[in-house]
Structure formats: structure tokens, C-alpha cells
Amino acid sequence: MTMPKEDTNPMRALQRLENGNASVRLRAVLAVGTTPDPRFVDQLIERCAIEPEFHVRDMLTWALTRHPSSITVPRLIDELRAERPQARSQALHTLSKIGDRRAWPAITRALLTDPDDEVARSAWRAAVVLVPEGEEPGLAGVLAAQLGRGERETRLSLSRALIALGEAITPALRAATTDPDPRVREHAIATERLWRDPDAGFGFAVEEAKRVVALGSTGREG
Template structure:
């Protein structure tokens, strides 16, 4: 069995995050033309951890040929895989697909727990202000209170990436409850 296969097999079952990081580090030191196609195959494995780790590894290679396979995981049945796919998709999205990705991600505004919302907000913010501001404005106008809260927290994260999301989300909830957020424009 090759080093590549041993590393990938261990990525799928290793419980320790730090060890998985070291496995990814070892994988990205192997030739991309050999690793990327093989890692893409792991996106169809039944184990969510294998799919998550494959997505994470692909994001480190920054090889746009992996984009279609990564984009297909945005609708994975496992929420952890979906969150990892957001991050990986942002890292790999071709310039011509950025608007599509932003629209796809924006449909998830207001869904999930605080950790999921933070992951989504970070992915959106990473796409850039020019891409997401129009989508956030529409979501704030058309969405329910939960969506508006999430939009407001995302806008705050966009304006101050170092701010605490939990604080932003709490402040957003208060602003929406008081009826002060109908638009993302100041």
C-alpha cells in the first residue's frame, strides 16, 4: 500500500483533530497531480469524517480542478460536511462562480445553531463585501427575524472581522426585536 493510501485511510478514522492536521500536512507535501484526484474520490465515502477531511485537504491544495467535486458537497446530508464544504468552496471557487456560491450560501442564512451560523457568516465574509452585500440586503428585506439577525451579525463580522460573533448575534437579536434592522445599509 502506498503512503498516499495509508494517509487517506487514517484520515477517515483518526479521532484526534491535531493528528488529522498532521496527516493533511503530509498529504499536501505529496505531488498534487497524484493526491488531488485520489482525495476527490474520498468525497463519496460513506463516513462523514472522511468527506470532511477530504474537503479540508483539497482546500489546502487550492487546485480549482477540485471545485466541481467540492461544490457537490454543499448539499451533503451531514451538517459537519456541509460546514467544511463552505470553507473549502470559498478557498477553491473560480472567479466566475463566486456569485453562484454566494447565492447558494445565502439561502442558508438563519438556519442552524450559533456555530453553524458563524461558519456560514465566515464563509460569506471570505467571499468579499462586493459579492455578499447585495445578497445580505435582499435577505434582510425578505427574511424573517432569524434571517435578519443572522444578516446583521454577518454585516458586523464583515465590518469588524475581529469582533466576537456571539456578541454580534446577541446584539443583532436585540436590534431585530426592537425593529431597527430592515436593511443592511447604515
């Protein structure tokens, strides 16, 4: 089906980003991303901060990746200092999709430990994509310090981020398996199990970790 003519005009599409209908906003973002123009970047990023619908936010990220990173990355880095958590989390998400490692210095410890779980999760994902070679152990230490944090989805996100760092996580993960906090030990052991056996699934790894902690052992042989 041919898209209505008005939807293919990016300047008019920008005006529809505030429409109350999510489908209208989605088509508007599609039109803008189909015909990228540096003049659109600021409005796309501003919309990311307030857009309530996930699928529209995802399309906003796609539209931003269609623009030159030399324009989008500095503007997204500025957004990391925004007060609104959604502005920070969506900027981080978009930076992870762009994958420009010039953004790495902006992924600060403050973002990686942000009290808002969505911001922190987005920072973890961005960090493992952008981390320069050789800096993985330092990042692993920062991430491992948050083992035991949050509910299931947050813990799963952290485990995935750690696992993405590969062997660099070994020292920090091993240390966490002896942490005084049983929640930290459980999460560390579950992450290690999931790393060694990805097919096991996070739920199974967590249950196994709980059993190991209850028995007072990390479950390693000799």
C-alpha cells in the same frame, strides 16, 4: 531529541497508523509526511476517514499536502462521495489546504448543503479557497441560502465563509436581511455587521442583530 530509528522508516510507520496510542499514530504520520511517497497516499486518505483524534487528522492532512497534488487531488475528490461523513469532511479540509483549483468542480451544491454540519462547514471553507474568479456571486447565493442554520459554531463558519467572498455577498446578504424567518434575518445582519466591523466579534454582532430584529428593522439608515 532524536526520533527513534523505527519512527523514521515510512514503510514501518504506515503499519503503526492503527496503533491504539494517538501519540504513536501522530509520530507515524510525521514520518510518512517527512518522506513522502505516492505509495502512501491511499492509506493516509483511508486513515483520515476513521481517525478519532483531531490533531492526528490534522497531521494526516499535512502529510497529504507533502505529496504531489496530481496524485492526491483526484483521490481526495473520489473520497467526497464516501458514505462516512468524516471521510467527506476531511477530504474537503485537505483539498482546501492543497488549494488546487482543479478541485473546484467537485465542490457541489450537495456538499455545500450537506445535512452533516461538519461536512458542510468543510465544504464552505474549501469553496471560498477554490472558487474561480467570477463565480463568487453564485457561491454566495448558495451559502446565503443556509443562513440561520445550526448552532453557534456552524453559523460562525458560514459567516466567515461569506465574508471571505467580499463584495460578492452584498445582494444575497441584503436579501436575507428581509427573510420571513427571524433566525435568517439575525444571522444575515450579524454577518453584515461582522463584515463591516471585524473587530466587533461574532458574539457582539449576534446580540446587535437580535436587537435589530426585535425592533423590526435592519438597522440601516435612510
